[in-house]
Amino acid sequence: MDTFEYRGKTLFCENVKVGDIVSEVGTPAYVYSKGAILARYHELKTAFQDVDTLICFSVKSNSNLSICKLLAEEGSGFDVVSGGELFRAIKAGGDPSKVVFAGVGKTDREMRYALEKDIFMFNVESLAELKHINAIAKEVGKVPRVALRINPDIDAKTHAKTTTGKKENKFGIDFTEAERIITQSAFYQNVDLCGLHVHLGSPIYTVDPYVRALRKIVRFVKNCREGGLDIEFVNIGGGYCISYTGEKVIRPKDYAGKILPLVKEMQCNLILEPGRFVVGNSGILVTRVIYTKETVHGKKFVICDAGMNDLIRPALYDAFHRIWPVNTSIKMPKVENTGKSPVKRGMDVVDIVGPVCESSDVFAANRSLPRVKEGDLLTIFSAGAYGFSMSSSYNSRPRPCEVLVEGDRYHVIRKRETYENLVSGENFTW
Numbered sequence: 001m002d003t004f005e006y007r008g009k010t011l012f013c014e015n016v017k018v019g020d021i022v023s024e025v026g027t028p029a030y031v032y033s034k035g036a037i038l039a040r041y042h043e044l045k046t047a048f049q050d051v052d053t054l055i056c057f058s059v060k061s062n063s064n065l066s067i068c069k070l071l072a073e074e075g076s077g078f079d080v081v082s083g084g085e086l087f088r089a090i091k092a093g094g095d096p097s098k099v100v101f102a103g104v105g106k107t108d109r110e111m112r113y114a115l116e117k118d119i120f121m122f123n124v125e126s127l128a129e130l131k132h133i134n135a136i137a138k139e140v141g142k143v144p145r146v147a148l149r150i151n152p153d154i155d156a157k158t159h160a161k162t163t164t165g166k167k168e169n170k171f172g173i174d175f176t177e178a179e180r181i182i183t184q185s186a187f188y189q190n191v192d193l194c195g196l197h198v199h200l201g202s203p204i205y206t207v208d209p210y211v212r213a214l215r216k217i218v219r220f221v222k223n224c225r226e227g228g229l230d231i232e233f234v235n236i237g238g239g240y241c242i243s244y245t246g247e248k249v250i251r252p253k254d255y256a257g258k259i260l261p262l263v264k265e266m267q268c269n270l271i272l273e274p275g276r277f278v279v280g281n282s283g284i285l286v287t288r289v290i291y292t293k294e295t296v297h298g299k300k301f302v303i304c305d306a307g308m309n310d311l312i313r314p315a316l317y318d319a320f321h322r323i324w325p326v327n328t329s330i331k332m333p334k335v336e337n338t339g340k341s342p343v344k345r346g347m348d349v350v351d352i353v354g355p356v357c358e359s360s361d362v363f364a365a366n367r368s369l370p371r372v373k374e375g376d377l378l379t380i381f382s383a384g385a386y387g388f389s390m391s392s393s394y395n396s397r398p399r400p401c402e403v404l405v406e407g408d409r410y411h412v413i414r415k416r417e418t419y420e421n422l423v424s425g426e427n428f429t430w
Ligand SMILES: *Cc1c(COP(=O)(O)O)cnc(C)c1O
Pocket: 058, 060, 061, 079, 081, 102, 103, 199, 201, 202, 203, 237, 238, 239, 240, 273, 274, 275, 276, 277, 385
C-alpha cells in the first residue's frame, strides 16, 4: 500500500501517525502522501522514457489544486474534460501548452476558453464537435491541434460503467467515420488534424487491450500517411491499474514493454493520461465508527461517519476498497480475500456502511474486520483517485477535508466544508 503502513499497532502515512492527523482535523478526512504521488508519476515517466512522451495527469481523478501543483512542478501536463478542469489545471500552475482536452460534450464556451489559453490539443469525439471547433477557431483566428478520439471497439474487461472503448459507448469515433473525416480534412482548414486518441476504460489489468487497440491504430496511421495526412501524436489515454486488494498487478514497465514497440513502429510522439495510477493508492479516506449494531437475524453493521457522498465508488461501480482499523493489534492480511470472509478470533463479519439515507450507502458487505467499537477509526484504502473528486454534499453533508503528508509534516490542502458553505449561493430574492 505504498507509503501507508502499519508500524506496531498503528497506521502511518509517511512518517506521520494517521491518528494524529485526524485528532486535529477530524473525520472523515482524505489523507494523501506526496511521496507516493511523485514516486508513481516518475515510475510511469521512466517506464516510457524511450520515446518522446507527454504525461497528462487526468484531473478528474483528483482535482485538488495542491495535487495538480505538485505534478505541474514535476513537468506534468494535464488531461481535462471540462472548462472547470482547465481552470483548475491553470490555477495550479499547469502549463496550458501541455493540456489535452477530451469529452463528448464540449460546449462552444469551453472551446473558446481553451483556445484562448492555447492548449496543446483537443481530443475531438464526433463530427459535430469537429465542425464546431473548426468554426470557432476560424472566428478567433487560431489553428488548434486536434486528435480524433477513436472508439476502437475493444472490450477492456472493466466494470460495465467504466468501459469506454466499445462500439456501444458514447465515446469517440469509429474507424470508418474517422477515415471519412480524414479524407475530407480539407474542409477543416482551421484545425491541425495531427493526432489520434484512444481511452479504453479503467482500470485495465492486462496490456492486451492497449496492444489490440494500438495494432488497429498502427494500420490506420499507415493509411493516413499514404493518403497524405501525417499523424504525429498518438494518445493512448489512461486506465493503468492499481492494486485494490494487495494482489500483485502489472506495472508501468510491463505496459511499456508491449506498447513502446508499436509506438516506435509508427514513429509518433506518445501521450499518456494517467489518473488512478498516480493518485489511487496515494490516498486514503479516514472515518470514525459512530455506532455498531446487530440485528436479531445476526447481521452486524459498522456505521461510520463517511458515506457514499464522500466516496461513491463502492455504490456506483461495486468497487472493492480495503478497510482496516487505524489502530489494531491484528495484522492486515497481505492480500485481501474478496470472496466470503472467514471468521477469525477477534474479528467480526460486518457490513461497513455510511449514514446516508440510501441502501446503496455500503462501503463493504460481509467483510472480516477486527472487532471495532464506537469512536474507533477506520481506514478506507486506495481512495486517492475518484474519491474526493466524485464527492457531493448529498444529504446536506459538508464534504470532508483533504490533507497532504510530506515526510513528518502535513498540510490541510482543502478545508472541511461548513454548513454555511452548503448554502452559499442560494438566496431568497426570487
Ligand atoms: C478518466 C480518463 C482518464 C484517466 O483514467 P485513469 O483510469 O484514472 O487512468 C484518461 N483519459 C480520459 C479521456 C479519461 O476520460
